[in-house]
Amino acid sequence: MTLAARFGRWFLCVAFALVAAVLMVFGPIPTASAESGTPAGWELSTASSEVTVGRVTLRYDPNLHDEAMQLVDYIPGWWSEMEQALAGDLDDRLVINYVAHSGRIAEATGMPRWAAGVAHSESGEIVIAQHAPDGSRTDLDSLLRHEMAHVALYRATDGHEIPRWFHEGVAESFGNEIDLLRSQTLAGAVFGPGVPALAQLEENFHGLDSIAAVVSYAAARDFVNHLRGRDADGSDLRQVMSEIRRGTSFDAAFIKAYGRSLGELDSEWRSGLTGRFAWFPVVSSGGLPLAALSPLMVVAAVRRRRQLREGWDRLGREDDALAAEVANVLRRPGLLALPAMNMTARA
Ligand SMILES: [Zn+2]
8 A cells, every 4th residue: 555545544543533523512413303293384386207117206306306216226135134124024104205395294283283204104104304394405315215114114013002102112123223413412311311201202202302303313312223133133122013903902912022021131231231331421521532433543642652662672682781781891800890780770
């Protein structure tokens, strides 16, 4: 590798670490902008173009043609991933509307809220917007995956009632596999006020406190990730779904599938949180953010220390040899006896 290439790679490492540090420490708290509910107040008439892939119909604003075509390429793969993780096989019919601007959703709270996406699980109809309620561009892939997961979960459980925290946790888990901002939010709760208990999470999803909701999305997502990754092939979660489909209660379905109660699984997940996010206090306090975030930089620092230590050892051996020679000369007969020299002492 040339020196320029080495420098380029090093620069990229540093740039990446800086971006990661800024995201972790100062990144905006994501808004809960993806929901399940009844679309209300969306302007869908602009979605006048249509494309069909398998049993999925994508209606879109002709101005958003290029992005719509990119989505179409991914939708079948995303759906089969969710289908396999949750049930093996599901009804594949979906109608997705892709429009430029956000609309509102009507929820059980009776308070219509603005959202960037919404899934009407019963009908399999999804609406997603290019722009979030605050006008910023949405992360379209995550948004659509989130809404598709709501529909997939509804079908995997045959529409049986399940807690809202679980619905949102599954949607978030499939929405985005690596989510730095959600991780930051959760770490902040772990080392701050604590992660709300499951019952509190559920309440937060039904309430109107947006900060509590953001923490709850992050916690529910992480707990579902834990449940999904606990066994090698994810069959425990699929068994939960089949138990619920045949009428087993939500809590009993977990005992049958995992051999543990939901409370035990919850404790198991919580017990690992502090260790998993041990990096957070270092990063958030501003101490050594780069070294903490970039393993490559840590390796480089260790190697540098080792080179220095080896260098000192070599110098030390040379010093000792020189001291021995000088001592030999001084011991020759006829020369004055001098005090023993110690040339090896180093600070
Ligand atoms: Zn949702």
